[in-house]
Amino acid sequence: MSVASDSWDWLTDSANWSGDAGIPHRTLEHLQYTGLTIAIAAVIAIPLGLYIGHTGRFRGLAVASTGALRALPTLGVLTLVSLNTGINLTATLVALVLLAIPPLLAGAYAGLESVDPATVDAARAVGMTHWQVLWRVEVPLAFPLLVGGFRSATLQVIATATIAPQVPGPGGLGVYLLGGLAVGDYPRVVGGAVIVIVLALVVDLLFAVVQRLTTRRRVSTPDRV
Amino acid sequence: MRWIGNNTDLILGYLASHVWLSIVPTVLGFLLALPIGWWANRVPAVRGVVLSVGNVLYTIPSLAFILILPGVIGTGFLDPLNIVIALTVYAVAVMARFASDGFASVSPAVLDSARASGFGAAGLALRVELPLAGPVLLAGLRVVSVSTVSLVSVGALAGVDNLGRLFTEGVFTGNTAEILTGIVLVVALALVLDLLLVIAGRALLPWSAGARRVRGGVA
Amino acid sequence: MIEYRSVGKTFSGGNAAVADFDLVIPSHTTTVFVGSSGCGKTTLLRMVNRMVEPTSGQVLIDDVDVASRNPVELRRSIGYVMQASGLLPHRSVLDNVGTVLRLQGVSRAETRRRSLELMETVGLDTALADRYPHQLSGGQQQRVGVARALVTDPNILLMDEPFGAVDPIVRDELQAELLRLQRELGKTIVFVTHDIDEAFLLGDQVVILAKGGQRAQVGTPADILAAPANDFVRSFVGLDKGGRELHVEERDGVQVVVDAQGRATGVLKG
Ligand SMILES: Nc1ncnc2c1ncn2[C@@H]1O[C@H](COP(=O)(O)OP(=O)(O)OP(=O)(O)O)[C@@H](O)[C@H]1O
Ligand SMILES: [Mg+2]
Numbered sequence: 001m002s003v004a005s006d007s008w009d010w011l012t013d014s015a016n017w018s019g020d021a022g023i024p025h026r027t028l029e030h031l032q033y034t035g036l037t038i039a040i041a042a043v044i045a046i047p048l049g050l051y052i053g054h055t056g057r058f059r060g061l062a063v064a065s066t067g068a069l070r071a072l073p074t075l076g077v078l079t080l081v082s083l084n085t086g087i088n089l090t091a092t093l094v095a096l097v098l099l100a101i102p103p104l105l106a107g108a109y110a111g112l113e114s115v116d117p118a119t120v121d122a123a124r125a126v127g128m129t130h131w132q133v134l135w136r137v138e139v140p141l142a143f144p145l146l147v148g149g150f151r152s153a154t155l156q157v158i159a160t161a162t163i164a165p166q167v168p169g170p171g172g173l174g175v176y177l178l179g180g181l182a183v184g185d186y187p188r189v190v191g192g193a194v195i196v197i198v199l200a201l202v203v204d205l206l207f208a209v210v211q212r213l214t215t216r217r218r219v220s221t222p223d224r225v
Numbered sequence: 226m227r228w229i230g231n232n233t234d235l236i237l238g239y240l241a242s243h244v245w246l247s248i249v250p251t252v253l254g255f256l257l258a259l260p261i262g263w264w265a266n267r268v269p270a271v272r273g274v275v276l277s278v279g280n281v282l283y284t285i286p287s288l289a290f291i292l293i294l295p296g297v298i299g300t301g302f303l304d305p306l307n308i309v310i311a312l313t314v315y316a317v318a319v320m321a322r323f324a325s326d327g328f329a330s331v332s333p334a335v336l337d338s339a340r341a342s343g344f345g346a347a348g349l350a351l352r353v354e355l356p357l358a359g360p361v362l363l364a365g366l367r368v369v370s371v372s373t374v375s376l377v378s379v380g381a382l383a384g385v386d387n388l389g390r391l392f393t394e395g396v397f398t399g400n401t402a403e404i405l406t407g408i409v410l411v412v413a414l415a416l417v418l419d420l421l422l423v424i425a426g427r428a429l430l431p432w433s434a435g436a437r438r439v440r441g442g443v444a
Numbered sequence: 445m446i447e448y449r450s451v452g453k454t455f456s457g458g459n460a461a462v463a464d465f466d467l468v469i470p471s472h473t474t475t476v477f478v479g480s481s482g483c484g485k486t487t488l489l490r491m492v493n494r495m496v497e498p499t500s501g502q503v504l505i506d507d508v509d510v511a512s513r514n515p516v517e518l519r520r521s522i523g524y525v526m527q528a529s530g531l532l533p534h535r536s537v538l539d540n541v542g543t544v545l546r547l548q549g550v551s552r553a554e555t556r557r558r559s560l561e562l563m564e565t566v567g568l569d570t571a572l573a574d575r576y577p578h579q580l581s582g583g584q585q586q587r588v589g590v591a592r593a594l595v596t597d598p599n600i601l602l603m604d605e606p607f608g609a610v611d612p613i614v615r616d617e618l619q620a621e622l623l624r625l626q627r628e629l630g631k632t633i634v635f636v637t638h639d640i641d642e643a644f645l646l647g648d649q650v651v652i653l654a655k656g657g658q659r660a661q662v663g664t665p666a667d668i669l670a671a672p673a674n675d676f677v678r679s680f681v682g683l684d685k686g687g688r689e690l691h692v693e694e695r696d697g698v699q700v701v702v703d704a705q706g707r708a709t710g711v712l713k714g
Binding site: 003004007067068070071072073074075076077078079080082083084155158159160162163166167174177178181186189190192193194196197200201204 | 280281284285286288289290292293295302371372374375381382383384388389391392393395399401404405407411412415419
């Protein structure tokens with residue numbers, strides 16, 4: 001139990017709560033990596049996913065390639081890119097973006113596919129253009145699943161960004177875990193782990209609230225006989 | 226590529242332990258999740274608890290989880306048991322949801338007629354519900370197996386031997402071939418295990434043409 | 445006037461749903477396509493607003509080939525009531541009714557005013573305006589569908605089995621309502637059904653279709669009953685088993701009309 005009480009001491013030591021190596025700054029870094037990753041991954045995955053879901057084209061390809069991407073070990077990509085570019089922040093972002101793409105892509109195309117084809121047909125029949133069908137009907141109805149994709153991607157990135165300091169340069173909360181491990185400072189490792197866990201739970205809770213708010217208005221499709 | 230030739234034993238050793246560290250939590254998680262999912266499908270209150278606890282557990286970042294376990298259960302810091310336990314917990318968290326959905330997917334009319342034709346409670350669960358939930362269970366197992374294989378490599382950071390070691394050592398010694406070998410083997414392992422599951426599914430669930438189509442995302 | 449000129453439609457699987465179809469639909473009247481399931485009614489109807497493109501022949505509205513018109517604008521100018529209401533599940537009733545007005549850039553306030561007006565026209569309580577479609581009964585949903593189709597005051601109204609999914613009593617109500625609306629509005633209505641009684645009730649012109657979109661007979665209900673073109677028509681309209689035969693019986697000098705089952709249905713005047 002001494003690791004637990006030592007970790008508590010580490011967490012409550014005010015010295016760990018200030019400065020560039022302090023918890024608030026590291027948390028901010030962690031969130032910056034996460035935000036940047038999700039933004040880049042979304043710019044790539046969301047238009048692709050909407051295109052696949054709207055047209056139904058390349059669906060098989062998307063399923064197969066997201067499956068293969070999910071199998072890709074992030075740690076391997078991180079170390080590989082870092083060795084070959086020497087730019088470690090880029091390596092971190094590349095590895096994390098590849099991690100975030102599959103859930104975002106799947107959320108987008110599965111979301112559009114979940115929309116009742118009869119509803120889409122009706123929207124076309126009243127004279128909506130492709131864009132109007134997409135933005136006014138498909139995206140709003142797919143919204144809960146789209147947010148679900150963001151939720152899943154964000155949590156995976158928060159979790160996995162902890163391995164970024166495995167290559168020299170990047171900070172974030174992983175510094176406590178890997179740095180502590182390297183020098184055998186277990187209270188720091190456990191304290192850092194606790195902070196990552198709390199961060200993940202808080203972010204997950206925020207997403208849950210957003211999903212609740214956006215699903216409340218979601219309604220079942222009209223009864224079909 | 227000479228590096229591979231000179232280090233086959235090392236690589237095979239890492240591969241073997243990666244295989245074990247992947248399979249054990251997947252199988253354990255599957256077996257533990259079945260009764261939980263079955264129970265959750267019976268009792269709505271249990272289902273609510275299972276889903277939300279599973280969600281919270283799955284939210285915990287894996288590296289943090291692996292590193293915090295020794296403090297909680299008193300194992301050594303570099304003990305492989307930490308990885309096995311952590312990955313089993315994730316597997317149960319994901320799999321219980323699939324199992325509950327799988328049992329829920331069995332049509333009440335089928336259960337009713339099975340009961341009417343004389344199945345007892347145990348026979349009903351094992352010989353009717355379980356096989357009929359098969360396609361959804363298989364879909365869950367595939368998700369769990371792929372994510373477990375890739376999570377195991379993170380364990381290398383906690384000092385446990387597996388293919389992830391090729392990354393941590395490769396970046397240290399500047400050896401691109403070593404890292405590439407690791408990536409290829411991890412992806413190949415994930416795909417081979419997935420393929421085995423698909424083949425097993427075809428063999429065990431020949432009636433389910435759609436067995437390949439049910440594929441859910443994770444939390 | 446809507447005109448089909450040797451129209452054909454073969455779907456991608458090689459399935460010829462309609463072949464060489466000719467028909468003139470006069471303006472300000474109701475034309476009903478009637479036929480059994482899968483005979484091509486929906487396919488013919490959806491060619492008018494280009495939801496289906498013919499693979500041969502032409503569909504003309506007032507002598508203009510619809511193929512030359514922008515599909516989106518064409519659809520906005522034609523009212524369409526669908527088999528299963530086709531309402532947008534994430535929009536309130538009022539927003540559903542006003543969809544096309546908003547697409548055409550009509551202001552929010554004006555859309556609201558006209559949508560509420562249309563709800564009253566089709567006999568919907570305006571208190572339902574803020575509900576979502578799934579909170580309505582099947583009959584109410586169909587009324588919303590009709591209101592949405594009429595909100596832009598289109599000349600043409602396409603209706604695809606709009607009352608197919610509601611119970612018989614509500615269907616009677618909706619049919620009566622449609623007859624009343626048509627007396628007031630005088631639209632060019634193309635109506636699809638598989639119910640011959642509905643066809644005879646609503647249609648000025650009835651088109652009986654056989655498999656593959658073949659015209660079995662075209663005419664007024666009276667024409668068809670008086671001179672069924674062939675055995676298919678005779679059986680389809682129920683003349684073959686005497687189901688539509690009425691007899692006159694004398695009672696105290698009054699001529700009472702009796703149906704095939706021997707039930708009195710009315711008296712003969714003049
Ligand atoms: N998109 C499509 N692709 C292929 N075949 C189609 C398509 N739409 C309709 N068909 C076929 O064309 C034929 C006519 O279909 P249509 O929908 O016009 O029938 P319908 O008379 O409206 O039937 P129902 O009363 O059941 O609505 C059917 O054989 C149908 O299977
Ligand atoms: Mg039809």
